[in-house]
Amino acid sequence: MRKRTVFLLAASFLPRPLPGAEAPAEPPAAGRAAEAFRAARSALPFEIHGFGEGAIGWLPAKNRYLRNHSFNLMEGRTQLKTLYYPEFWAPLADSGAALSAKLDLVGDGISEDFRAEFRELNARLTPLRWLDVKVGRQILTWGTGDLVFLNDLFPKDWVSFFSGRDDEYLKRPSDALKVGAFHEWANGEFVLIPFFTPDNPIRGERLSFYDPLQGGITGRENDLHFNRPATALKHMEYAGRLYRSVGSYEVAAYAFKGFYKQALGVDDPSAGDLYHPRLAALGSSVRGPVPRAGGIGNMEFAWYNSEENRRGDNPAVEPPGLRYLAGYERDLWRDFTLGLQYYAEEMLGYGEYRRSAPPEAPFSRDRFRQLLTARLTQRLFQQNAAASIFAFFSPTDADFHLRPRLSWNATDRWSVTVGADVCAGRHGYTMFGQFKNDNQLFARLRYGF
Secondary structure (H helix, E strand, C coil): CCCCCCCCCCCCCCCCCCCCCCCCCCCCHHHHHHHHHHHHHHHCCCCCEEEEEEEEEECCCCCCCCCCCCEEEEEEEEEEEEEECCHHHHHHHHHCCEEEEEEEEEEECCCCEEEEEEEEEEEEEEEECCEEEEEEEECCCCCCCCCCCCCCCCCEEHHHHCCCCCHHHHECCEEEEEEEEECCCCEEEEEEECCCCCCECCCCCCCCEEECCCCEEECCCCCCEEECCCCCHHHCEEEEEEEEEECCEEEEEEEEEEECCCCCEEEECCCCEEECCEEEEEEEEEEEECCCCCCEEEEEEEEEEECCCCCCCCCCECCCEEEEEEEEEEEEECCEEEEEEEEEEEECCHHHHHHHCCCCCCCCCCCEEEEEEEEEEEEECCCCEEEEEEEEEECCCCEEEEEEEEEEECCCCEEEEEEEEEEEECCCCCCCHHHHHHCEEEEEEEEEC
């Protein structure tokens, strides 16, 4: 059996001075705090930038599976980021040595906690003209898909994706060593990940989902347990990419050895114990202009070798498979962009899968799963506003997901984004059909500094 869950304010009230008070005029508390922050920031040997943001996500149709039936997003967030060239690295200044940090401070009204999250904390060095090294916490990404991932086998946060947060938060950071080498014939990247980081699983706190072990939709009252690989030398993950330009096209080859980022293995169905099976993957991609039609096209391919179920005859572990992607993007008129994608998954060893599936399984997967996507974006008012919609539709699963967004940069510092996430499907166990109770409207107000 397989778990198909894949997809995841600060206000100050200030007392006014009494009429007729003769005390010297001084800035209000909020102004003094801002001045103190600017003074402290200017005194540092590096610059700090970032933003403050308030966000709320409302469920028009109350979701009885969640503790908070009406909201799945209610948070205030401050992000601080800096890039620092330390003086004690002066002998390496010509080598591009730098420290990078990005810290999020979050007050969360849904989980009712406050947390600090380092999204980046790493050191970068270019010891040789043709060699780059980055070590520490970083966001890893590659591949050609738009919100569709084949060879990008780095961790994602599907809770953020379906909860109305900025698309930046779809990617989870990894603690890793990344080495890049550059040559006139080809460029390469090698990534070593010593500590396994999974996708952020949907656990039922903000989103309800389909639980195949129970055979139905569940929320926070589920009994699933996600077991990670232990930290050990044999559990390190490795990823590599070779790429180069061929005329106007960029071609790439990929390799990965590690674990599925989703818990696609079942240890003990009766106890709800899920785990991350071993995975080896190979792939390739090409991206460049489309002759005659104009625009930019891309194609990508990946082979997933499920090392604990190579033949597909173990119903408790994800079977091996192939992934295919073809995409196209172009500007149709001034400030309007259209992007289209066709994606398919093919299960290998399908006959073995059907023969080994237990009769009590709540559903049987198809050999092929197809997905179509479309992104339409219109920029307005000298590109200070944008209206967009991203649509997923699966003809094989008979489900869809719509992501309309409207954003406006009111000033150089203030911006607002409103939008919705709408999912529906014929069956409650498909990728998007399981989220039919999580349809939401959201708004985010951001101040950049």
